[in-house]
Amino acid sequence: MSNQETRKIGFTKMHGCGNDYIYVNTMLYEVPDPSETARRWSDRHKGIGSDGLVLIGKSSVAEADFTMRIFNADGSEAMMCGNASRCIGKYLYERGLTQQTEIRLLTLSGVKTLNLLVNDGVVESVTVDMGKPVLEEESQFIESRNPGHGTFVSMGNPHYVIFTDNVDQVGESGHILEQHPAFPQRCNIEFANIRPDGSIRTRVWERGSGITQACGTGACATAVAAAITGQAGRTSQIVMDGGTLSIEWREADNHVYMTGPAEFVFDGQIEI
Template identity: 65%
Template structure:
């Protein structure tokens, strides 16, 4: 008999995922579930599948696993981690406003900002994204010089342009660059345009998902690239304006990147396992 699974659809600045609480439901083949459920028109439609799990270490409160729309498992997603913070708090799974979330790229601390009029609601979340890395040999061979490589636990290549690419251009260039031989593990691609001091309009081609409305790690990578190339001032927050909304990035004195942005529920339902 096919088993029905309860899911929650959430988005962070338009970056939308299907969330399943694996403390209640087992997903035997999350890669196939992500492929089937993420399909527009034929499934729920999303950028991928996020599993909320028990941690494997006592240092974390919960664990996140994330699968792209093509079924590949990702190491980290900033937007998804913010959504998990809202999910855990508003569904009563925790009363903490500082949550330690285990991911494939380390433990991330989620600091929840509650609504001033209703403390049961989370308005936004700040995520400690840890330290950026600019030279990771196994992820980037250094042969491309038309952008800046930044690892936020997952690989990003940021290209600064004179104008924001149209969707056809983003699709063509993003797809080609994702699979470029310079990136042995494939890569997330960002195209950024400076629109004001410390403000960048950015579009994203996400590894394994294609064009997404926003990318939290991509916003962090864009800010790091802008600062390291002299396009932004590290002493001030950097605003990254994406298709689905704006994320605020800070590169603080502890060398960690802090990302602040919204998280929102879309709808809930049940779906059959593939």
């Protein structure tokens, strides 16, 4: 690879319900310092602008087809992102990197299975098997430190869901709760309200990124929290700032399934 090629990287901007990331195919381009790159590129005034950076790779293990690494806007590496995984499914299929409509994606929180709904070559939606929620151990620890009246749910990354009539407190309270001593590794915070029609209005403070338009793992955590507190059944519509996600917590296997759209925004090149 020539010096000129190593100085420019091709990228794709995508979003899932407004949760926007910069995607780089690492099978074509190397990103030598993804943490610092995520900080610079995510700046909405001096960079490309995004909630973070996502690296797509080819899996070296038989259990998965492709890999995902995700770095938040502050450069910290996240374990998993539901919206980003749906976007990766659309990217891989529509860019011709796979003809499979079931894709196994290796993340830091394990292998996630993506099922693509395809119509005339276009991925209209993606359902992600997000795995089993983790509830008890951490929630007991948090309750002893009392950061608020909420429910802890891990979806491969930590979430704290607070049901309230004022979901707009996300701006004033989200950053405080993210760094509460109860969460030694910081936490994603959801403020949720059950609507008369049964849908759940949710606003999110994402660990490392702040307020985001949507959060796939946050939508899953909210649906699980609503079910275990008796405020909803096992299927929920989670209405976030950027759109609605359909969540099903299946009794048969205890897995949470998230369905929603993914969209291309633009392609570009940037110097590093």
